[in-house]
Amino acid sequence: xxxxxxxxxxxxxxxxxxxxxxxxxxxxxxxxxxxxxxxxxxxxxxxxxxxxxxxxxxxxxxxxxxxxxxxxxxxxxxxxxxxxxxxxxxxxxxxxxxxxxxxxxxxxxxxxxxxxxxxxxxxxxxxxxxxxxxxxxxxxxxxxxxxxxxxxxxxxxxxxxxxxxxxxxxxxxxxxxxxxxxxxxxxxxxxxxxxxxxxxxxxxxxxxxxxxxxxxxxxxxxxxxxxxxxxxxxxxxxxxxxxxxxxxxxxxxxxxxxxxxxxxxxxxxxxxx
Numbered sequence: 001x002x003x004x005x006x007x008x009x010x011x012x013x014x015x016x017x018x019x020x021x022x023x024x025x026x027x028x029x030x031x032x033x034x035x036x037x038x039x040x041x042x043x044x045x046x047x048x049x050x051x052x053x054x055x056x057x058x059x060x061x062x063x064x065x066x067x068x069x070x071x072x073x074x075x076x077x078x079x080x081x082x083x084x085x086x087x088x089x090x091x092x093x094x095x096x097x098x099x100x101x102x103x104x105x106x107x108x109x110x111x112x113x114x115x116x117x118x119x120x121x122x123x124x125x126x127x128x129x130x131x132x133x134x135x136x137x138x139x140x141x142x143x144x145x146x147x148x149x150x151x152x153x154x155x156x157x158x159x160x161x162x163x164x165x166x167x168x169x170x171x172x173x174x175x176x177x178x179x180x181x182x183x184x185x186x187x188x189x190x191x192x193x194x195x196x197x198x199x200x201x202x203x204x205x206x207x208x209x210x211x212x213x214x215x216x217x218x219x220x221x222x223x224x225x226x227x228x229x230x231x232x233x234x235x236x237x238x239x240x241x242x243x244x245x246x247x248x249x250x251x252x253x254x255x256x257x258x259x260x261x262x263x264x265x266x267x268x269x270x271x272x273x
Contacts, residue, residue: 038246046243050251056231060251063228066143067211070150071204077151078158078203079196085159086166097163101156108153108216115149115221116140142224149217154207165199205263209256228252 039046050056085097103111119125119140129137139145173195177187215229222230228248236245 035246035249039243039250042243046247047250049244049247056228056248059226059228059231060255062226063212063252064255066146066150066225066227067208070147070154070211071207073147073151074154074158074207075200075204078155079162079200081155082159082162082164083166083192086163097159100159103152104156104160106153108149108214108218109220111149111153112217112220114152115145119145119148141221145221146218146225146227149221150211150214153214153217154210157210158203158207161199161203162196165196169195201263201266205260208259212252212256 039049045052050060081100085093106114117123119138121136121138121140123138123140126136126138129135169192174187174191177191182190213229214227215233218227218230219233229252232245232248232252235241235248
């Protein structure tokens, strides 16, 4: 009987794929299956805790609202700065772009610490308020502090993305529009917006997903404004309620996945819209 050739391409492919399959099964598939089945141990109603409990629903609503606000603000500012940097040449441009994208190297905890240094109880704004008005003004531990921290964390990604997209734009379309007498506003509406629409959709989805799952920044600042990552952390760390933590994690994952799916679905065929 003919023995199989150990060097046959099929066997080599299987040998190479086996470690990846083991890693995928052990570190992704099994944990996800365990996460999905864990809430059932406390009853099927646990899966809907985020909808039936007002505290968890409020936490999810806070997270979604904050993520949407941060995404919109980041897209607006990132587009303005990124397009300007792509369309203008000046001394120190590369240095400025490097400084603007420097926060990409910082973890969320460090960014939260920056906000505390600015608007915390011992921060700069508190010291100025104490000197001028005799009152220490703080904003780091509520909605404003989280918004600024998320914005600071997200803005470099949008700037870098829009700068690259603007540099790759077809300038002939803009030149043609100007030659036909189009104003700057008309050029922006009819040329820039369609050209940058896929970038905006993809970048917005990533920014939203990042904000929804941000933990380090929220852990540092969210003492007066609860978001769902902190709620999940409290449930399994402080209360050892693993089933509920799994349920909240599933809800968070579903909301984020739906946004990413919509971005891929509509971004794949922008003309169809």
